[in-house]
Amino acid sequence: MKSRALLVPAMLALTAAVALSAALHARQSPVQIRHDAAARTYVVEIGGKPFTTYAYGDSFVDKPVFYPVLSPNGARVNREFPMVAKVPGESSDHPHHQSLFFTYDEVNGIHFWNPDKSGRRIVQREASVQGNALVVVLDWKDKDGKVVLEETKRVTFGGAADVFWMDHDITLKAAGVPVTFGDTKEGAFGLRLNDTLKEAGGTGRYLNAEGLETAANVWGKPSAWVAIRGAVKDKGTDTDVTVAIFAHPAGLNSPPYWHARDYGLFAVNPFGRRGYDPKAPERVTTLAVGQSLNVRFRVAVYAGKVEKARLDQDAATAGKAAR
Numbered sequence: 001m002k003s004r005a006l007l008v009p010a011m012l013a014l015t016a017a018v019a020l021s022a023a024l025h026a027r028q029s030p031v032q033i034r035h036d037a038a039a040r041t042y043v044v045e046i047g048g049k050p051f052t053t054y055a056y057g058d059s060f061v062d063k064p065v066f067y068p069v070l071s072p073n074g075a076r077v078n079r080e081f082p083m084v085a086k087v088p089g090e091s092s093d094h095p096h097h098q099s100l101f102f103t104y105d106e107v108n109g110i111h112f113w114n115p116d117k118s119g120r121r122i123v124q125r126e127a128s129v130q131g132n133a134l135v136v137v138l139d140w141k142d143k144d145g146k147v148v149l150e151e152t153k154r155v156t157f158g159g160a161a162d163v164f165w166m167d168h169d170i171t172l173k174a175a176g177v178p179v180t181f182g183d184t185k186e187g188a189f190g191l192r193l194n195d196t197l198k199e200a201g202g203t204g205r206y207l208n209a210e211g212l213e214t215a216a217n218v219w220g221k222p223s224a225w226v227a228i229r230g231a232v233k234d235k236g237t238d239t240d241v242t243v244a245i246f247a248h249p250a251g252l253n254s255p256p257y258w259h260a261r262d263y264g265l266f267a268v269n270p271f272g273r274r275g276y277d278p279k280a281p282e283r284v285t286t287l288a289v290g291q292s293l294n295v296r297f298r299v300a301v302y303a304g305k306v307e308k309a310r311l312d313q314d315a316a317t318a319g320k321a322a323r
Contacts, residue, residue, distance in 0.1 A: 003039065006011045011157070016120055018022070022192075028045030028074050028158055028160060028259075029158075029159050029160055030046070030047060030048050030158070030173070031044070031046055031132040031157045031159075031162070032044070032045045032046075032157060033129045033132075033134055033157070035127075035129065036093045036249065039072065039089075039093070039106070040056050040057035040058075041053050041054060041055050041057065042127065042134055043052040044134075044157055044159070044166075046072075046157060046159040046164050047072075047159065047160075047161070048069055049070075049072060049074075049164075050150075051069070051070055051166075051215040051301075052066045052067070052070065052083075052160070052164075052166065053067060053068065053147075053156065053165045054066055054099070054127075054136070055067050056124040056127070056136075057083045059083075060098070060105060060120055061104055061121060061123040061137075062112075062122065063097045063098070063101055063102075063121065064136070064138065064192045065100060065101045065111075065121070065123055066099060066100035066101070066166075067083055067098065067099035067100070067297075068080075069099060069100050069191065069234075069301060070174075070301070071164070071239070071241045071301045071302065071303050072156050072159065072161065072163065072164055072301070072302075072303040073110055073239055073303035073304075074193055074239070074241075075194075075234070075239040075241050075303075076232065076234070076244050077193060077194050077197060077232060077241055077301055078099040078100065078191060078192060078193065078194060079091070079097070079099070079189070079192045079193060079194055079195060079264060081095070082098065082255060083098065083099065085292070086092050089195070090195050090201070092319075093194055093263070093276055094265065094278065096113065096114060096115050096240070097190065097264075097265055098192065098293065099191065099192060100190070100191045100299065101189075101190060102168070102170060102188060102189045102190075102255070103187065103188065104107060104181060104184075104271060105182075105184050105185070105186035105187055106180075106181060106182030106184045106185040106186070107140065107149060107180075107181060107182075108142075108179055108180055108252070109176070109182070109248060109289065110142055110143075110148065111186075111197075112140060112200060113151050113186040113187050113188070114133070114186055114227075118143040119142060119144075120140075120143050121141055121189040121279060122138050122139070122140050122141070122151070122225065122280040123138065123139050123141060123283055124136055124138055125137045125138065125139050126136070129269070130154075132156055132157050132254070133154055133155060133156040133157070134154075134155045134157075135152070135153070135154045135155075135263065136152075136155075137150065137151070137152050137153075138150075138151040138152075138153065139151075139175075142221070143260050146176070146177075146282070147175045147176060147180060148174075148175065148176075149173065149174065149175060149179060150172070150173045150176060150309065151170060151171070151172055151173075152170070152171045153168060153169070153170050153171075154167075154168075154169040154170075154174070154317075154320075154323075155167065155168050155169075156169070161303075162302055162303045163300055163301065163302045163303070163314075164300070164301050164305060165298055165299060165300040165301070165318075166299050166321045167289075167296065167297075167298045167318070167321055168189065168295075168296065168297045168298070168299070169266075169294070169295070169296050169323055170189075170294065170295050170297075171253070171292050171294050172287070172292060172293050173287070173290070173291070173292035174287035174288060174289050174290060174292070175289075177289065178286065178287065178288055178289055178290060179286065179287040180284060180285070180286050180287075181271045181285040181286075182271075182284060183202055183271070183272050183273055183274045183282045183283045183284060183286065184271075184272050184275040185220070185257075185271045185272050185275035185276055186258055186259075186272075186275070187266050187267070187270070187271055187272060188265070188267065188269045188270060188271060188272075188295075189245070189260070189267060189269075189270075189295070189297050190259065190265055190266060190267030190268070191243065191266045191267070191299070192265055192266070193228065193243070193244075193264040193265075194232050194264075195264060196230075196231070196232050196233040196234075196245070197228065197230045197231070197232055197237075197241065197264075198262065198263060198264035199214065199215050199228075199262035200215075200262040200263050201229035201266075201275060202264075203229045203230055203231040203232075203233070203238075204229065204230030205228065206218045206226060206227070206228050206260055207228070207229065207311075208223040208226045208227075208228050208258070208316060209223045209224040209225045209226075209255075209307065209312070210310075211221060213262055214262075215260055215262035215263070218257060218258055218260050219256060219259065219260050219261065219276075220257060220258070220259075220276035220277060221257065222255045222256060222257050222258075222259060222321045223255050223258060224246070224247055224254070224255045224315060224319075225244060225245060225246040225247060225300060225308075225311065225315045226244070226245055226258050226260055226266070226268070226282040227242055227243065227244035227245075228242070228243050228260075228266060229241075229242045230243075230305075232308070234245045235317055240301075240303070240304045241296035241301065241302060241303065241304070241305075242301075242302040242304065242305055243266065243269055243299070243301050243302075244298075244299070244302070244314070244315075245266070245297055245298070245299055245300075245302070246297065246298040246300065246314070246315045246318040246319070247265070247268060247270070247297055248296030248297065248298070248318065248319055248321070249319050250271045250294075250296065251270060251275075251294060251295045251296040251297070252285070252293050252294060252295050253270045253283070254268040254270070256268050256269055257269050257270075257272055257273060257277075258284070259272075259276075270295045271283065271285055273310075289310075299317075300312035300314060300316040
């Protein structure tokens, strides 16, 4: 009887979290996407509040990125460097970790993830706003300017009073030449966290779908989702937030491995396997000319530290999102 008495409050808490999540999703806030042609950006607001900006200008030499990324309570969850240099107290390692981005390091041997001065880059070819979505076509070019991959990225935005989210539906197509994705840990869809939100020297603590906590236990393991909960410190104020990345079950090699580091890189990698686990079989992904693959991730930024039951429910909702 004692175990049953303990079980009842737990079940009530789970039920309440699920009900709250459903109610909040039902009260969706309006989305506005505004193109600033001069600045070469698309600015996204949810419920009249800034969420993120898609930036594709010349200052982003390697690749377009989403910068900044904000919580409904206004907290900035990304690091400023290298977009803004010499922020007092901020780290300056890994300059290729630029806010929220997607790329990979072994594409026909080309290092699109790590710094590379060969001239390879990812450039925008076209973009359009379609309702609550931003659709962009990007060319992954080698050092000679030849297109290796064509990326079509459809990013759908949404949110409610306490959460902003964006669904990244990414299709990669071999353009002109066969493409091989090697097995490396260096990738692929990532956010460089605000230094005050990271684990090492910050306030954050990782959690995955299996209930494992801290970077030491989350890194290099497959999971349907990972979140980090902590407080963003700015001008003497602590603002609680949660950032979660949900991998869609229909995406390539789901559940994927996670490149979630205590120093602030929060990334998911659907290509690598042996790069994380030396005992695992090597995973090499190949595309014939004209062939494509698809990966899908939802980034959710919450005001406050949310419970695992809420994250489980939101992951299930994200997994049912229509294309």
